[in-house]
Amino acid sequence: MSLRALLVLVLLPLSGCVPRIEVAAPKEPITINMNVKIEHEIHIKVDKDVEALLKNQSGLF
Incomplete structure (x- = not known):
């Protein structure tokens, strides 16, 4: 048996084992549920002079 025939006999069965991707x-469509609750707290620090001014003149805002 020649080397070429032996090589074909060895490689022929392996050719059927090619992975398929x-x-x-x-x-179904992809569903994304976006039920999100966002809460914010804002803390503002002011000088005592500005705070007193805002208390005395409440009609500014």
């Missing part, structure tokens, strides 16, 4: 879109 498939990328496909899902059949």
Whole structure:
């Protein structure tokens, strides 16, 4: 048996073991639930002079 025939006999069965990779879109649509509750607290520090001014003249804002 020649080297070429032996090589074909060895490699022929291995040719069927090629991995297959498939990328496909899902059949159902992707749902993203965005129920998000955002709360903020804002703390403002002011000078005592400004705070007194705001208390004395409440009609500014």
